[in-house]
Amino acid sequence: MMGALAWGGGIFLAAAGAWLGWRWGQRNRRRKRARARFHAAAFPRAWAAVLRRRMPVYPRLPEEIRQRLEAQVKVFLAEKTFTACGGLPKVDDAMAVTIAGHACLLLAGREGADCFPTVQSVLVYPGVFSSEMRTYDHTIGWEVVGTVAREGEASPAGSVVLAWCAVLQTNALAGNGHNVVLHEFAHHVRPGGGNLPAVLAEGLRALRTNENEAVIDRYGAQNAEEFWAVSVEAFFEMPRRLREAHPELYRALEEFFALDPAAWERV
Numbered sequence: 474m475m476g477a478l479a480w481g482g483g484i485f486l487a488a489a490g491a492w493l494g495w496r497w498g499q500r501n502r503r504r505k506r507a508r509a510r511f512h513a514a515a516f517p518r519a520w521a522a523v524l525r526r527r528m529p530v531y532p533r534l535p536e537e538i539r540q541r542l543e544a545q546v547k548v549f550l551a552e553k554t555f556t557a558c559g560g561l562p563k564v565d566d567a568m569a570v571t572i573a574g575h576a577c578l579l580l581a582g583r584e585g586a587d588c589f590p591t592v593q594s595v596l597v598y599p600g601v602f603s604s605e606m607r608t609y610d611h612t613i614g615w616e617v618v619g620t621v622a623r624e625g626e627a628s629p630a631g632s633v634v635l636a637w638c639a640v641l642q643t644n645a646l647a648g649n650g651h652n653v654v655l656h657e658f659a660h661h662v663r664p665g666g667g668n669l670p671a672v673l674a675e676g677l678r679a680l681r682t683n684e685n686e687a688v689i690d691r692y693g694a695q696n697a698e699e700f701w702a703v704s705v706e707a708f709f710e711m712p713r714r715l716r717e718a719h720p721e722l723y724r725a726l727e728e729f730f731a732l733d734p735a736a737w738e739r740v
């Protein structure tokens with residue numbers, strides 16, 4: 474009896490596995506066909522106008538990179554859901570294009586990069602939002618739960634949360650080293666390959682001991698994930714200063730992203 478049940482269970486599991494595999498394959502094929510359609514469609518002029526206004530680097534991108542960015546933006550807007558939160562009436566096209574444009578800069582260096590497979594939704598608040606923070610207090614031996622005001626948050630569960638006021642500030646102050654969209658989406662990109670992990674580890678050690686660091690945000694000293702995210706911000710927002718102060722880090726990021734933002738900066 475047990476044997477029959479086990480066999481029955483085995484057959485059921487095999488059938489369920491085959492069905493799931495077929496469904497996955499079907500979804501993947503459908504997604505590939507949809508992506509081919511997006512690639513074939515022209516980039517809407519209204520979207521290009523938004524990017525010119527809200528993404529200062531967009532008009533300065535080399536042609537090939539701009540085309541790849543636009544292809545990724547089309548996929549991003551078709552596949553991710555945008556949700557207005559905290560009293561924001563809606564996420565309109567201009568807002569969604571702005572967020573997609575900045576995020577997709579991370580993917581524009583490589584042909585055929587997957588468009589943030591770990592992100593399904595983008596939640597947008599009008600201003601800073603509060604988020605739960607749990608920290609273990611070693612002095613009392615308890616976990617302390619509190620709230621903290623945030624401009625952005627990346628959840629491993631598949632979402633990115635952004636404060637629209639911070640996204641706008643990013644665009645107004647382009648070149649100040651901060652870009653909340655790049656920061657949060659960098660958390661959904663795994664740094665790997667070549668000597669990048671070793672260079673990042675060394676950079677984090679140096680940031681923790683160097684009181685005079687002027688290019689990389691001290692926020693990155695918290696841990697490896699935050700050091701990665703602030704390094705990405707500096708790489709795209711003030712590339713020449715980063716290249717000058719931390720040439721090895723710049724070169725490792727240049728190789729990883731297959732992009733050279735220092736060449737796009739105005740002299």
Ligand SMILES: [Zn+2]
Pocket residue numbers: 656657660698699702
């Ligand atoms: Zn972060």
